[in-house]
Amino acid sequence: MEREIIRTEDGSTTIHIKEWNENYHSKHGAIQEAKHVFIKNGLALFENKSVSILEIGFGTGLNAFITFIESKRMNQSIKYTGVEAFPITKEELQAMNYVDELEANEFQSVFDSMHAGEWGEINEMDSAFSLTKRQQRFEQIDDIEQFDLIYFDAFGYRVQPELWSTDIFQRMYNSLKKEGTLVTYAARGVVKRSMIEVGFKVEKLAGPPGKREMFRATKNIQNNPNANVF
Numbered sequence: 001m002e003r004e005i006i007r008t009e010d011g012s013t014t015i016h017i018k019e020w021n022e023n024y025h026s027k028h029g030a031i032q033e034a035k036h037v038f039i040k041n042g043l044a045l046f047e048n049k050s051v052s053i054l055e056i057g058f059g060t061g062l063n064a065f066i067t068f069i070e071s072k073r074m075n076q077s078i079k080y081t082g083v084e085a086f087p088i089t090k091e092e093l094q095a096m097n098y099v100d101e102l103e104a105n106e107f108q109s110v111f112d113s114m115h116a117g118e119w120g121e122i123n124e125m126d127s128a129f130s131l132t133k134r135q136q137r138f139e140q141i142d143d144i145e146q147f148d149l150i151y152f153d154a155f156g157y158r159v160q161p162e163l164w165s166t167d168i169f170q171r172m173y174n175s176l177k178k179e180g181t182l183v184t185y186a187a188r189g190v191v192k193r194s195m196i197e198v199g200f201k202v203e204k205l206a207g208p209p210g211k212r213e214m215f216r217a218t219k220n221i222q223n224n225p226n227a228n229v230f
């Protein structure tokens with residue numbers, strides 16, 4: 001599918017898929033969205049802790065990079081796994097302006113290493129942050145109780161409804177440790193119903209700029225007799 005680079009309203013870049021009229025990030029601000037949905041409402045729950053994170057859709061690496069930066073401020077040790085079936089191209093990567101927009105020149109080499117690192121291997125960014133990129137389809141994720149936090153950042157329900165199904169959320173539920181948390185920018189009723197069906201407890205939170213609401217789902221093992229069953 002044809003893709004082009006666009007600038008979002010906070011100045012940060014993203015990738016636009018023409019056929020679907022869908023972006024990798026919110027047009028209202030890629031960085032703002034990542035900070036609000038995944039950091040403020042996700043990572044910040046784990047201050048001063050070791051956190052194992054699963055990202056659904058590694059894409060441009062923006063969420064991973066912001067997580068690296070913020071984890072230093074919150075004194076966290078991070079094991080980050082990014083799943084992605086269709087990695088972006090070198091040209092697309094070069095067009096992303098995240099290091100500049102985040103005023104993170106001191107971490108330019110980290111952003112570069114995140115992308116240069118081999119797929120399927122553990123890449124140490126420093127002594128407190130490891131990144132494993134897995135080239136894999138979301139439909140094949142079968143980890144059991146590995147993660148404290150999931151960043152669920154698939155394309156929207158409008159274009160990929162199959163990725164917001166009970167099959168996928170059951171996989172997410174199974175992959176979380178007890179009391180683990182999933183955050184996503186989405187706030188549709190149909191998504192909430194799928195999450196609840198597999199046993200998640202779902203909260204509606206204020207969304208990032210340009211979006212009224214978003215969901216945070218918590219694993220709630222007592223509610224789900226089928227937990228860990230595919």
Ligand SMILES: C[S@@+](CC[C@H](N)C(=O)[O-])C[C@H]1O[C@@H](n2cnc3c(N)ncnc32)[C@H](O)[C@@H]1O
Nearest residue numbers: 057058059060061062063085086137138153155
């Ligand atoms: C909204 S974008 C992710 C943006 C990313 N988190 C970032 O910060 O740039 C969704 C991602 O899901 C990937 N994707 C779409 N369908 C997939 C599938 N079935 N399995 C794995 N990855 C998929 C796309 O290639 C895309 O990178």
